[in-house]
Amino acid sequence: MAILLVPIVIVVLLIMFVIGIYNSLVGLRNQVANAWSQIDVQLKRRHDLIPNLIETAKGYMQHERGTMEAVTNARSQAMNAKGVAESAKAEGVLGQALSKFLLTIEAYPDLKANQNFLALQEELASTENRIAFARQAYNDQVLFYNNKIQMFPSNIAAGMFNFAKSDFFVIEDASEKAVPKVSFGN
Amino acid sequence: MWEQIRANKRNSILLLMLMAAVLGLLGWIIGMSVSPDPRAGYFGVGVALIIWFILAVVSFAGGDAIFLAASKAVPVTKEVHPQLFDVVEEMAIAAQLPVPKVYIINDPAPNAFATGRNPQSASLAVTAGLLGRLNRDELQGVVGHEMSHILNRDILFVTIAGVMLGTITLLSEVFLRGMFYSSMGRRYSSRDRGGGQAQAIMLLIAILAAILAPIMATLLYFAISRKREYLADAGSARLTRYPEGLANALEKISQNTTQLSVANKVTAPMYIVNPLQKEGMKLSDLTSTHPPISERIKILRGMAGASFADYSDAFSKTTKHATVIPSSALQDDTAVQIRTGSTQPAESAKNQARNIGNIMQQVAGFSILTCACGLKMKIPPNFKASQVKCPRCGTVQPIS
Structure with missing residues (x-):
């Protein structure tokens, strides 16, 4: 009897071990998905902020209509973009348009003295940071998940249940890597 | 950072057990010194363990509230300081943690701390003096440091350790004062009691233990809090991707000469820099709860990138010691580039003072x-x- 019991116990323990790894892998995969959706949340925040920003700046910057239109157009394109690749590209264009817009502001001291605009500028700086940090957090999560998939012993369970590696968020254009510079003169 | 989190949880339990032993021993010695009857010793142990149990429950359930109240931290809304809230939310995103509750301490000395049982119930407090002095990048560095304490679960450990240390200090103080007053009465009664040499020795041991216990506990507490500061600095650099921000912040804080009036021996290890210093003196490198500030700044400025590996290299180069970063953190780590800082002009000392005044008035x-x-x-x-x-x-x- 005892001899029969030993292999049964070993098999049961092994199954429990695999279940444990499987569950932790599922948890990690969900965290990767969640980290990705966090980026979208922050991008939406950026889109919501732009109309306010343009509206406040309009009265002060008649001569910069082109720069403001570029931002508005880039925004609507980013909002209508379908798919990850297209959306990433459109967001990159929007980021560039925003940093250009913020550079031109330097020439308008009246605007920079506007309390309402200062608050919006802080909002924008924070939003750009949030996007960058959400992307960074996503990459951290992907790394952690991919390491788990490739390392022993969790790689066995990952292979058995077909856990695929996740892709990192990579910014292709080097100029997009720079978060728009927001300066706070006062 | 899983290894660090697990180690912190294990250390928290270990510390609770150790404190139970120390308190029990202290109770036994004090009991025996009162009367040679062994029942008095057991009674002392019993009282000490009941106190320990109440403390353990209190520090788990409300240790953070005690610390916040002791530091006179005021819960604030976003209107009081939008930038602080933005920076805290940004760091919460980077660390993938829930946003902690934000408090401001209405004090012109620059400092900050985090407390709480777990990341879900964490609180973060900064002084008005810190907010008025630092620019956005520097504030981010400080908040990143505190967020790392939350991420590493340092907050639970420090909270428990603080409550325990506070009690040991209090108990010893009560006993020593009790001895002082009762010895004045004993002068008249000692003649008729006679003998009891063993009890006199026991009394001596008790007094010695009561004096030494708080010192030992403090030393232990300080030693373990130092490594955490390095780790939190590394975490801040990793989260903000801008070690220069924290380095500049530490530099500004170290130039301060005003003392944080709400800090004391027990709460000191919680702050980002040691708040206790001699009046009018610069925060010097003689502090023992924290690593020398100049060293922390040097390590941060010596980082080639913003990853844990970069901090580890800079640490070894600066201190000539082996790394402080746990191996699991180095394993789950990618190369992180340092980002460019924002171009915010430095503010004059006068403007900084005005900022601090404005913030303090708004909080009030x-x-x-x-x-x-x-x-x-x-x-x-x-x-x-x-x-x-x-x-x-x-x-x-x-x-x-």
Whole structure:
């Protein structure tokens, strides 16, 4: 009897071990998905902020209509973009348009003295940071998940249940890597 | 950072057990010194263990509330300081943690701490002096440091350790004072009691233990809090991707000469820099709860990138010691580039002082009334009249 019991116990323990790894892998995969959706949340925040920003700046910057239109157009394109690749590209264009817009502001001291605009500028700086940090957090999560998939012993369970590696968020254009510079003169 | 989190949880339990042993021993010695009957010793142990149990429950359930109250931290809304809230939310995103509750300590000395049982119930407190002095990048560095403490679960450990240390200090103090007063009465009664040499020895041991226990506990507490500071610095650099921000912040904080009035021996290890220093002296490198500030700054400035591996290299180069970063953190780590800082002009000392004053008034509940002539009047919260006369143009303004 005892001899029969030993292999049964070993098999049961092994199954429990695999279940444990499987569950932790599922948890990690969900965290990767969640980290990705966090980026979208922050991008939406950026889109919501732009109309306010343009509206406040309009009265002060008649001569910069082109720069403001570029931002508005880039925004609507980013909002209508379908798919990850297209959306990433459109967001990159929007980021560039925003940093250009913020550079031109330097020439308008009246605007920079506007309390309402200062608050919006802080909002924008924070939003750009949030996007960058959400992307960074996503990459951290992907790394952690991919390491788990490739390392022993969790790689066995990952292979058995077909856990695929996740892709990192990579910014292709080097100029997009720079978060728009927001300066706070006062 | 899983290894660090697990180690912190294990250390928290270990510390609780150790404190139970120390308290029990202290109780036994004090009991035996009162009477040679072994039942007195057991009674002492019993009382000490009951105190320990109450403490353990209190520090788990409300240790953070005790610390926040002891530091006179005020919960604030986003309107009081939008930038602080933005920076805290940004760091919460980077660390993938829930946003902690934000408190401001109305004190002109620059400092910050985090407390709580777990990341879900964490609180973060900064002083008005810190907010008024630091620019956005520097504030981010400090908040990143505190967020790392939350991420690593340092907050639970430090909270428990703090409550325990506080009790041991208190118990010893009570016993020593009790001895002092009762010995004055004993002078008259000792003649008729006679003998009891063993009890006299026991009494001596008890006094010695009561003096040494708080010192030992403090030393232990300080030693374990130092490594955490390095780790939190590394975490801040990793989260913000901008080690220079924290380095600049530490530099500004170290130039400060005002003392944080709400800090004491027990709460000191919680702060980002040691708040206790001699009045009028610079925060020097003689502090023992924290690593020397100059060293921390040097390590941060010596980082080639913003990853844990970069901090580890810079640490070894600066201190000539082996790394402080746990191996699991180095394993789950990618190369992280340092980002460019924002171009915010440095503010004059006068402006910084004005900022601090404004923040302190806002936290205290002052309202700002702008007159038609452009003069801003700050109305204190206890101002009862329904209207105020503008001192410049003389018009009478109603107070809403």
